Amino acid sequence: MKSKRPAIPYLGWMLVFTIVPLVMVVYYAFTDSEGHFSVEPFINASVYSEVFLYSLLIALISTLICLVLAYPLAFSISRCSQRGQSLIIMLLMVPMWMNFILRIYAWVLILQNYGPLDMILNFFGIDVTLIGNSGAVIVGMVYEFLPFMILPLHTVMSKIDSSLIEAAQDLGCSGFYVFRKVILPLSVPGIISGITMVFVPTASTFLVAQYLGGTQFMIGDVIERIFQSDHNTGSAIAVVLMVVILGCLVFMNRFGDKEAVN
Amino acid sequence: MKKIGEKIYFFIIMAFLYLPIIYLIAYSFNDGKTSVWKGFTFKWYEALFNDAQIIGSLYNTLIIAVLASIISTVLGTLAAIGIYNFKGGVRSAIQNVSNIPIVNPEIVTGVSLMLLFTFAGVMMGFEMGFWTVLLAHIGFCTPYVILNVTPRIRRMDSSLYEAALDLGCSPVQAFFKVVFHELLPGILSGFLISFTYSLDDFVITYFTRGSRFQTLPIQIYTMTHQRINPKANALSAIMFVVVIVLLIIYNFASLRKDKEAAR
Numbered sequence: 001m002k003s004k005r006p007a008i009p010y011l012g013w014m015l016v017f018t019i020v021p022l023v024m025v026v027y028y029a030f031t032d033s034e035g036h037f038s039v040e041p042f043i044n045a046s047v048y049s050e051v052f053l054y055s056l057l058i059a060l061i062s063t064l065i066c067l068v069l070a071y072p073l074a075f076s077i078s079r080c081s082q083r084g085q086s087l088i089i090m091l092l093m094v095p096m097w098m099n100f101i102l103r104i105y106a107w108v109l110i111l112q113n114y115g116p117l118d119m120i121l122n123f124f125g126i127d128v129t130l131i132g133n134s135g136a137v138i139v140g141m142v143y144e145f146l147p148f149m150i151l152p153l154h155t156v157m158s159k160i161d162s163s164l165i166e167a168a169q170d171l172g173c174s175g176f177y178v179f180r181k182v183i184l185p186l187s188v189p190g191i192i193s194g195i196t197m198v199f200v201p202t203a204s205t206f207l208v209a210q211y212l213g214g215t216q217f218m219i220g221d222v223i224e225r226i227f228q229s230d231h232n233t234g235s236a237i238a239v240v241l242m243v244v245i246l247g248c249l250v251f252m253n254r255f256g257d258k259e260a261v262n
Numbered sequence: 263m264k265k266i267g268e269k270i271y272f273f274i275i276m277a278f279l280y281l282p283i284i285y286l287i288a289y290s291f292n293d294g295k296t297s298v299w300k301g302f303t304f305k306w307y308e309a310l311f312n313d314a315q316i317i318g319s320l321y322n323t324l325i326i327a328v329l330a331s332i333i334s335t336v337l338g339t340l341a342a343i344g345i346y347n348f349k350g351g352v353r354s355a356i357q358n359v360s361n362i363p364i365v366n367p368e369i370v371t372g373v374s375l376m377l378l379f380t381f382a383g384v385m386m387g388f389e390m391g392f393w394t395v396l397l398a399h400i401g402f403c404t405p406y407v408i409l410n411v412t413p414r415i416r417r418m419d420s421s422l423y424e425a426a427l428d429l430g431c432s433p434v435q436a437f438f439k440v441v442f443h444e445l446l447p448g449i450l451s452g453f454l455i456s457f458t459y460s461l462d463d464f465v466i467t468y469f470t471r472g473s474r475f476q477t478l479p480i481q482i483y484t485m486t487h488q489r490i491n492p493k494a495n496a497l498s499a500i501m502f503v504v505v506i507v508l509l510i511i512y513n514f515a516s517l518r519k520d521k522e523a524a525r
Contacts, residue, residue: 007344010337010404011356017401018362021374028377073275076268088272090509095279097505099462099479102498105486106282109289112490115297116285143282146275204367206465210487220369227373227469235377238370245367 025242028235041236048222048237055219056244058134059203062141066149066198067191069142074153074190075183078160085158089151096147104211107140111212132214140212141202148201149194156190157183196252200245283502290495306496313493319476322392323461326477330399331456337400338407339449343441345408346415361409363402371402372469379470390472398470399460406459407452414448 032038077088095103110117111130118130130136160183168178206220217225219241227234290307294300310316345356363371379394422444426436442449464479471480485491 002347004344004347006340007348007356010341010344010360010408013337013401013404014356014359017375017378017397018359021371021378022362024377024381025370025374069275072268072271076272090513091276092279094502094505094509095283097458097462097509098283098498098501099464099482101464101479101482101486102286102494102501103282105482105494106286106498108486109297109490110282110285112297119297143278146279200365200367204369206369207483220367223369223373224468227376231377234373238373241367242370246365249365 025235025238028231029239031232033230033232041232042240044230044233045236045240048219051217051222052219052237052240054216055203058137058141058218059199062138062145062202063149063195063199065138065142066146067194070146070149070153070194071187071191074150074157077150077154078157079162085154089154092147092150100144101207101211103144104140104208107136107143108211111136111139131212134213134216136212137209137216137218140208141205144205144208145198145202148197152193152197153187153190156187160186192252192255196249199248204241204245283498286495287499287502290492290499292492295490295492306492307500310493310496310500315476316478316481316493316497319478319481322476323478326392326396326399327457327460329396330403330460331453334400334403334456335407335449335453338404338452339411339445341404342408342411342415346412357408360405362405364405364409368465369469372398372466375401375466376469390470391475394470394472395467395475395477398466399463402463402466403456403460406455407449410452410455411445411448414445418444 029041030037030039032040077085080088108131109115112118113129113131115130121128121130164182164186165178168182173181204220206218206224209216209218209221219237223234223237223241226237289297291302291304292299293303293305341360345353345360348356375394375398376390379390379397383389418441422440423436426440427433431439462479463477464483467477467480468483471477482494482497485494485497
């Protein structure tokens with residue numbers, strides 16, 4: 001139990017299957033197709049900077065919608081009895097256990113032309129195309145990742161003692177002030193982990209836009225397409241994506257620590 | 263949830279989460295391919311069970327999940343014990359590298375492994391397929407095992423192990439008779455998480471499977487990409503039932519454990 005040796009197989013494993021592949025991505029990103037050092041892949045990749053920003057925007061909007069939808073729900077769950085809470089959490093997790101492609105496919109069926117929602121709207125004389133736009137992509141993202149926002153929020157909120165809230169009320173706080181001064185500060189760690197758990201996968205996911213977004217792809221779809229023919233440009237985009245995502249994570253962690261200290 | 267508004271809001275969110283799945287399942291019984299209801303049928307289920315490709319990919323998925331979760335549980339448990347004996351900066355550096363597959367976007371992990379396997383394949387003359395998918399799955403499962411076992415090691419009283427040695431156990435005996443039991447809950451949850459993640463993985467499998475090897479998520483992708491396929495609805499219904507049954511079993515098991523603990 002005092003020996004470091006049991007870790008040796010895994011240390012070797014990490015070297016071969018974690019570090020070497022990442023080094024290879026960086027290597028490919030900085031070489032041209034003949035293997036010479038070059039920044040050409042990044043120049044080629046810059047064509048997709050708009051898609052990149054679009055993906056970050058979609059991820060940001062989806063994350064905010066998830067936060068707004070999840071916050072009040074997580075709070076009311078956290079005020080239920082212990083048994084009620086575990087039952088509700090289980091109900092929230094069942095859809096998460098369904099395959100992720102089947103869940104997007106369900107929305108393709110619902111939003112398609114002559115699908116149920118389209119028919120209902122037509123009945124009321126509203127004629128809109130529901131599928132093949134950013135709105136459909138955002139709906140799909142919120143559907144996929146909403147539970148990832150509710151669960152960490154609930155974990156943090158279930159630890160807030162009800163007597164703290166009652167004390168604030170007794171001391172004359174209105175509903176809004178109880179939220180502002182007690183519930184919100186105590187739930188910051190949950191907000192932070194919820195945001196990271198939703199933002200990272202939405203920004204980098206592929207398929208959702210292919211299924212619901214029509215011709216407007218996201219950066220994950222671009223990486224997939226480009227990798228079929230051009231490893232260098234694909235690696236350059238992957239490197240940029242990785243740096244941006246890790247940057248976001250570091251920023252969120254910093255922010256979280258500071259909040260926790262105050 | 264005491265106020266009526268809270269209840270209504272709860273039901274709206276639940277409807278949002280469940281209605282799409284219910285709609286998917288309902289239309290697996292539709293005798294037509296569009297959203298027009300043409301009568302009740304089981305023919306999509308029949309077609310599903312007669313599709314040799316789907317049954318074959320289910321088999322592949324299960325084999326990969328069983329092997330990947332067993333291997334990563336062994337590898338991860340040993341690693342967690344070894345890493346715990348490193349000190350300070352070295353330990354946190356190792357833990358950070360170990361967490362890379364968790365924090366990195368899945369697609370980046372996928373393409374990076376694809377580069378490695380293509381390169382190694384050219385060097386050593388193999389093609390991507392079963393083995394590369396298995397290696398990739400072990401790679402993203404093991405960090406979860408480590409994350410689940412490490413807190414158990416931290417909580418364990420190390421004098422238990424020393425006592426076993428003093429009483430004449432060899433280190434291996436002491437591990438299996440004492441340490442293993444102390445770590446078991448963490449090892450089990452690491453195993454279960456690995457198993458479910460491996461079953462459900464699409465992105466990393468997609469990039470490491472080569473051109474022929476199929477798993478169920480890949481099959482679902484080919485079935486539903488750019489078209490409507492009622493067989494996918496039938497498959498969803500079956501998966502939904504399996505998930506519900508597993509959750510009920512799990513809950514009964516933990517309920518019984520609670521009762522035993524209360525005695």
